[in-house]
Amino acid sequence: MDDTQDRLIRCFSAIFPALSREQIIAADASKMESWDSVASVTLFAMIEEEFGAEIEVQDSVDLLSFRKISEYLNAGNRSSAPGQRAS
Amino acid sequence: MRRGHQNIVPMKLVEAFEILREEQPVNARSFRARLVCGFTPLHLETFFNAHLRSIFSDRNVEVTSGLYGDFWGNFERLDTTNTDVALVVLEWSDLDPRLGLRSLGSWAPSTFPEIIGNAKARLSLLTNLAERLSKDIPLVVSFPTLPLLPISFSAGWQASAFDLELRAWISSVALKMVEIRNVKLVNSERLNQLSPAANRLDVKSEIASGFPYKLAHASTVADLMSRLIISAPPKKGIITDLDDTLWNGILGEVGAGNISWDIEHDSQPHGLYQRLLHGLSEAGVLIAAASKNDPQIVGEALEREDLVLPRSALFPVDAHWGPKSESVGRILKTWNIGADSVVFVDDSPMELAEVSANYPDVECILFPKNDPQALVGLLFRLRDLFGKSVLSEEDAIRRESIRSSQKNGAGGVEDHGGNLDEFLAQADAELTLNFSKEPLDPRALELVNKTNQFNLNARRYAEAAWDAYLRQTETFLMVVAYKDKYGPLGKIAVIAGRSLEKTVFVDVWVMSCRAFSRRIEDRCLQELFARFQAEKIVFDFKATPKNGPTGEFLARICGAKPEPQCSLSKEQFLSLQIKTSHHVSEVSNG
Numbered sequence: 001m002d003d004t005q006d007r008l009i010r011c012f013s014a015i016f017p018a019l020s021r022e023q024i025i026a027a028d029a030s031k032m033e034s035w036d037s038v039a040s041v042t043l044f045a046m047i048e049e050e051f052g053a054e055i056e057v058q059d060s061v062d063l064l065s066f067r068k069i070s071e072y073l074n075a076g077n078r079s080s081a082p083g084q085r086a087s
Numbered sequence: 088m089r090r091g092h093q094n095i096v097p098m099k100l101v102e103a104f105e106i107l108r109e110e111q112p113v114n115a116r117s118f119r120a121r122l123v124c125g126f127t128p129l130h131l132e133t134f135f136n137a138h139l140r141s142i143f144s145d146r147n148v149e150v151t152s153g154l155y156g157d158f159w160g161n162f163e164r165l166d167t168t169n170t171d172v173a174l175v176v177l178e179w180s181d182l183d184p185r186l187g188l189r190s191l192g193s194w195a196p197s198t199f200p201e202i203i204g205n206a207k208a209r210l211s212l213l214t215n216l217a218e219r220l221s222k223d224i225p226l227v228v229s230f231p232t233l234p235l236l237p238i239s240f241s242a243g244w245q246a247s248a249f250d251l252e253l254r255a256w257i258s259s260v261a262l263k264m265v266e267i268r269n270v271k272l273v274n275s276e277r278l279n280q281l282s283p284a285a286n287r288l289d290v291k292s293e294i295a296s297g298f299p300y301k302l303a304h305a306s307t308v309a310d311l312m313s314r315l316i317i318s319a320p321p322k323k324g325i326i327t328d329l330d331d332t333l334w335n336g337i338l339g340e341v342g343a344g345n346i347s348w349d350i351e352h353d354s355q356p357h358g359l360y361q362r363l364l365h366g367l368s369e370a371g372v373l374i375a376a377a378s379k380n381d382p383q384i385v386g387e388a389l390e391r392e393d394l395v396l397p398r399s400a401l402f403p404v405d406a407h408w409g410p411k412s413e414s415v416g417r418i419l420k421t422w423n424i425g426a427d428s429v430v431f432v433d434d435s436p437m438e439l440a441e442v443s444a445n446y447p448d449v450e451c452i453l454f455p456k457n458d459p460q461a462l463v464g465l466l467f468r469l470r471d472l473f474g475k476s477v478l479s480e481e482d483a484i485r486r487e488s489i490r491s492s493q494k495n496g497a498g499g500v501e502d503h504g505g506n507l508d509e510f511l512a513q514a515d516a517e518l519t520l521n522f523s524k525e526p527l528d529p530r531a532l533e534l535v536n537k538t539n540q541f542n543l544n545a546r547r548y549a550e551a552a553w554d555a556y557l558r559q560t561e562t563f564l565m566v567v568a569y570k571d572k573y574g575p576l577g578k579i580a581v582i583a584g585r586s587l588e589k590t591v592f593v594d595v596w597v598m599s600c601r602a603f604s605r606r607i608e609d610r611c612l613q614e615l616f617a618r619f620q621a622e623k624i625v626f627d628f629k630a631t632p633k634n635g636p637t638g639e640f641l642a643r644i645c646g647a648k649p650e651p652q653c654s655l656s657k658e659q660f661l662s663l664q665i666k667t668s669h670h671v672s673e674v675s676n677g
Contacts, residue, residue, distance in 0.1 A: 014101045014105055014108070038129075042129070046104075049101070057295060
């Protein structure tokens with residue numbers, strides 16, 4: 001399990017505390033009532049802070065599953081310093 | 088409470104959520120905070136919730152907020168009956184929408200007078216609401232923290248009349264509000280240090296979701312405001328080293344004439360340290376010296392009239408060649424305060440370690456003798472450790488009363504063959520009782536929250552809870568001041584409770600350790616029996632690791648080891664035939 005995935009799971013777990021690790025990895029906004037717009041705003045803010053990433057508004061509309069966010073971060077859309085605050 | 092005076096590091100959002108996932112205590116009292124702001128409370132509410140749960144770990148914390156975009160309505164509609172504290176976070180756009188990013192109202196220079204006029208009117212409303220609401224609950228207020236947008240026609244590096252006028256109105260209102268009891272304002276200077284102005288505004292978030300703060304800024308604002316709700320009790324005394332700390336130079340090597348603390352001798356940081364100690368001393372903090380030195384040469388050095396910290400501010404001065412911990416022990420005994428109320432400052436890590444090993448509760452701080460930048464950090468740290476919201480008369484007389492009790496008090500009893508009755512009879516002791524609940528005396532709560540040894544149950548109160556307790560009609564408050572021919576001790580005891588059907592229930596009873604051995608506690612009971620025509624007094628006693636003197640006193644008068652809700656009948660009390668010779672008078676506030 002890579003570090004990015006673990007840290008992303010921590011973010012999801014903070015916002016969706018009822019989900020197990022397996023459920024988080026499979027998480028998809030279209031299948032979850034609790035993943036509403038407030039959860040999205042909070043999740044993206046948390047990910048930006050945790051990964052030093054800057055998620056563009058146009059990108060965020062597609063980032064509606066754990067898998068897509070994980071791929072987005074692994075594609076290099078984050079700062080080189082893990083955990084650094086987004087500036 | 089979990090935390091004390093530690094450095095402030097912004098909490099991350101994920102950490103805040105993790106705190107919120109922790110179980111809240113079962114059957115605990117609730118603590119209800121109302122966040123009043125005009126923007127989407129979003130992450131700020133989360134950070135408040137997390138910070139308040141860290142502070143009030145024994146309570147069920149609940150943070151609620153009002154409607155988006157309606158700061159003034161949210162403030163006016165505040166339900167003070169169901170709120171323990173209001174957290175008021177004002178931003179520029181609450182003064183006029185054109186000062187924010189979500190409005191497209193005109194920035195034409197012709198609109199400036201109107202914008203200023205709106206801001207003035209709303210700031211005036213803020214003061215009125217604060218005056219009204221703070222009568223019921225405490226308010227913690229943050230004035231605008233975001234950068235002002237480039238509205239004025241001047242270039243950004245030039246101060247504009249528009250910006251200055253807006254800020255002047257803010258300052259003028261802040262100055263009025265800081266005087267209102269029950270209102271506390273965030274110190275913008277400290278916020279500037281912790282959260283640089285350029286890193287506060289989150290434009291994307293403000294436009295997309297109406298939340299204008301970057302996360303680190305939101306966390307810092309929430310942290311500072313939470314700290315204003317209930318402050319950690321201030322420390323009471325500093326024990327300072329002398330050589331290379333209070334002054335530059337080793338006294339035994341260079342002599343009293345060659346130690347220094349000024350720019351001329353390249354030793355200004357020592358003078359700056361002395362100046363802070365003097366300021367603390369004048370604000371009621373006890374200052375003592377512990378030095379490995381020849382006492383005679385220390386005496387010579389302290390006679391120097393150019394010391395910034397005058398000799399009179401230091402009491403006691405303990406100079407010898409033994410371990411510093413021995414000095415600390417003697418000084419604590421002289422001051423009669425707990426080790427956890429004291430800070431020890433020395434330039435030697437070894438001395439700090441030796442004191443810390445013997446007195447782990449003493450806060451040991453290194454004096455950074457070769458690092459002027461760190462010295463300023465030390466000044467801020469000491470100010471934080473000893474910070475108070477207001478100064479009381481007692482702060483001004485504390486040092487002298489300890490000095491005088493050393494000279495006359497203990498020795499006085501001995502001069503009377505150790506006979507306390509005889510000593511007290513000649514001391515011209517006077518007790519002044521004050522039963523007023525309005526206006527509330529802040530010294531009463533200060534005593535309740537910081538007294539350890541004579542404290543019935545060590546229950547601590549937030550200002551809101553104390554206010555609510557005293558607002559109950561059946562609750563009484565008795566504040567006791569003391570003086571004798573050796574000098575005044577000021578307000579030294581607080582008793583609060585309820586009188587019901589010839590029984591007095593004492594919920595709170597604290598007395599300063601400076602007032603021990605004067606039979607004040609006995610006289611207080613006499614007064615309670617008399618004033619309320621009581622036949623019985625019930626004490627809400629709870630033993631704590633520190634309130635042994637209270638337990639011993641109750642055991643003496645009740646005739647048995649005290650238990651929770653132990654009681655004393657009038658008959659039992661009179662049978663003790665306690666002699667008290669205090670002259671008692673009554674005053675009221677106002």
